[in-house]
Amino acid sequence: MKAIYPQMEQHVVVTIMGAVAAELQSIGHRPNFFYLQHAMGLASSMGLGIALSRPELTVIVLDGDGSLLMNLGGLTTLARYRPKNLVHVVFDNESLLSVGGFPTATSTGSDLAAMAAAAGVPRTETVVTLDEFQRAFNDATGAKDLSTIVAKVEAVGPSGYVTDLSLLENRYQFQRYLRDKQQPLSK
Amino acid sequence: MPVSTSSSRLIYDSLKAAGVRLMSALPETWLVHLIRMAEEDPEVQLIRLAKEEEGVGISAGAHLAGVRSAMLMQNHGFLASVNGIVSCAQLYRIPLLMLISHRGEFGERDPWQTEGGGVTTHVLDALRIPHALLDSPDHVAKRIQKAQTLAHSASRPVALLLARDLMWEE
Numbered sequence: 001m002k003a004i005y006p007q008m009e010q011h012v013v014v015t016i017m018g019a020v021a022a023e024l025q026s027i028g029h030r031p032n033f034f035y036l037q038h039a040m041g042l043a044s045s046m047g048l049g050i051a052l053s054r055p056e057l058t059v060i061v062l063d064g065d066g067s068l069l070m071n072l073g074g075l076t077t078l079a080r081y082r083p084k085n086l087v088h089v090v091f092d093n094e095s096l097l098s099v100g101g102f103p104t105a106t107s108t109g110s111d112l113a114a115m116a117a118a119a120g121v122p123r124t125e126t127v128v129t130l131d132e133f134q135r136a137f138n139d140a141t142g143a144k145d146l147s148t149i150v151a152k153v154e155a156v157g158p159s160g161y162v163t164d165l166s167l168l169e170n171r172y173q174f175q176r177y178l179r180d181k182q183q184p185l186s187k
Numbered sequence: 188m189p190v191s192t193s194s195s196r197l198i199y200d201s202l203k204a205a206g207v208r209l210m211s212a213l214p215e216t217w218l219v220h221l222i223r224m225a226e227e228d229p230e231v232q233l234i235r236l237a238k239e240e241e242g243v244g245i246s247a248g249a250h251l252a253g254v255r256s257a258m259l260m261q262n263h264g265f266l267a268s269v270n271g272i273v274s275c276a277q278l279y280r281i282p283l284l285m286l287i288s289h290r291g292e293f294g295e296r297d298p299w300q301t302e303g304g305g306v307t308t309h310v311l312d313a314l315r316i317p318h319a320l321l322d323s324p325d326h327v328a329k330r331i332q333k334a335q336t337l338a339h340s341a342s343r344p345v346a347l348l349l350a351r352d353l354m355w356e357e
Contacts, residue, residue, distance in 0.1 A: 049248025073237030
């Protein structure tokens, strides 16, 4: 995540709960980052809502294998509307880490990138190394088309998941960021 | 198919008057005209869903991005969306305008709709979601406007139940 942080700083980021949210906050929270701390599966749907509402912005969704498995149908909706300004990253640690590390179906062979491709997502890739991930992410943000990147990662995370950023503080700060982007204060 | 075109038009125009520019929907018989109207309207983005719960996330994203939205779904779709409503829309205080076709009430001929019909308002009450019935053209415009006003002032989901008397001509 550190590898792509410099680019995420410039874009709108929507994450899932758990390790992804906690780690991104530990690297550095920004007002253009929103962490959906529950409602598993809906981070990609929120990203779609933002991307279609604000085509001038680039939206990065940081998803996980457990979350995406709860909203596989959402892949077909993403592909159907194919927002050119959305990059869908799936950190696949093959487990539900924050609730005890129980293995998900990707640990027994379910292939999320293949599912995204079969759903109609035009650009899909599975990456294993950090270099590959960084290259795939750069390609995706430059491609101006919907991409799903599945990044295979180790099932390690922080010791706790509650941070000192309250959910509603994050929500209103993020909304204000998007509003100010729309109506710049400078004349 | 005796779904009321005039009632659908009235509902659609009222949604637009309430500022709605994005509608997510999963087809159901009573909603066919509404969905077609959204599809043909260049001012409205229609998002066809695979499952209704996605619509909660899409509406939440649209709201934070400054676009007013509505969800069009059957009451069974509402029941399928409950976790999203609770842990996205309610947890994050998202105004969410839900138009729910109230199948399974008096006059329902499809046996498979009847269980959902009996629990819908109870589930809405359990979730503390304010709801009103749209059962006559007389109050459609006003109730949609008022529902939208409350959704935004309370920053919470609200529901309008589309009744058979309004939607079905027989």
